[in-house]
Amino acid sequence: MTKPNDENPVLAAIEQLAFDAPSEEVTCGIFRHATKVAIALLDVDKQRELADLWRKLMASDEAGEMRWTDDAESAAKMFTDAMTALPDTVPEKAQYVGSVGVDSAQLLITDPCYIGQWDSDAAFEDVRIYQRTDDPQRTLRYAKDFATFAVPIAAEGGKCMNELLAEGLYTKVETEPDNSYSYNGACQTTLASGSGELIGKNGIPLGVVTNTGYGDGVYPVYIKTNAEGRVVELSIVFIDDEADE
Numbered sequence: 001m002t003k004p005n006d007e008n009p010v011l012a013a014i015e016q017l018a019f020d021a022p023s024e025e026v027t028c029g030i031f032r033h034a035t036k037v038a039i040a041l042l043d044v045d046k047q048r049e050l051a052d053l054w055r056k057l058m059a060s061d062e063a064g065e066m067r068w069t070d071d072a073e074s075a076a077k078m079f080t081d082a083m084t085a086l087p088d089t090v091p092e093k094a095q096y097v098g099s100v101g102v103d104s105a106q107l108l109i110t111d112p113c114y115i116g117q118w119d120s121d122a123a124f125e126d127v128r129i130y131q132r133t134d135d136p137q138r139t140l141r142y143a144k145d146f147a148t149f150a151v152p153i154a155a156e157g158g159k160c161m162n163e164l165l166a167e168g169l170y171t172k173v174e175t176e177p178d179n180s181y182s183y184n185g186a187c188q189t190t191l192a193s194g195s196g197e198l199i200g201k202n203g204i205p206l207g208v209v210t211n212t213g214y215g216d217g218v219y220p221v222y223i224k225t226n227a228e229g230r231v232v233e234l235s236i237v238f239i240d241d242e243a244d245e
Contacts, residue, residue: 110207213238
């Protein structure tokens, strides 16, 4: 009898089954699949759930030895059904590969070979235009007609843009944001929708830009690989909910 694996209840049950199974014929199907999947499981709650199913296959006699329950066949079917619902392969635990610094509250994902096509001359142009509700021909543009939303506008009786918007005298004109492969395109895209594609001059998407949670900072980057060691997923954590709790 082996010592139970306190760190992993599923593996403990599998080990117990391997040593105490009365018949290879009874356990062959579930044991092979269970070993492959359960070892890779990362979800502790799911591990415990499967461990409970394993325990229904066996019970402890008065001497503390494990034996098959009288209802082992139906319990085995329950376990097999549970395993069938799981994927055949489970991604490996995310591996930390480094961090990325952010100073513009946004991040670009692109192929390094496209950097030469980046339009570095396209400075950010904040296009925010507001239209008078009772006179659509009258418009006010941010940075041109008013410097901030709290500054009085003489042409509007000294009211600031915040007041004009609150009173319904002006509404924002929806404009199509620039999504060019440039800093201006990145800024306009994140301000308009939070994230999106950036398109090169050839009409091909060259990158994806997104805002970064709370803004500037240094954010951790993780990857997951498959059994062949190939990267199957990349993730960047902007807000760690577990750390905030």
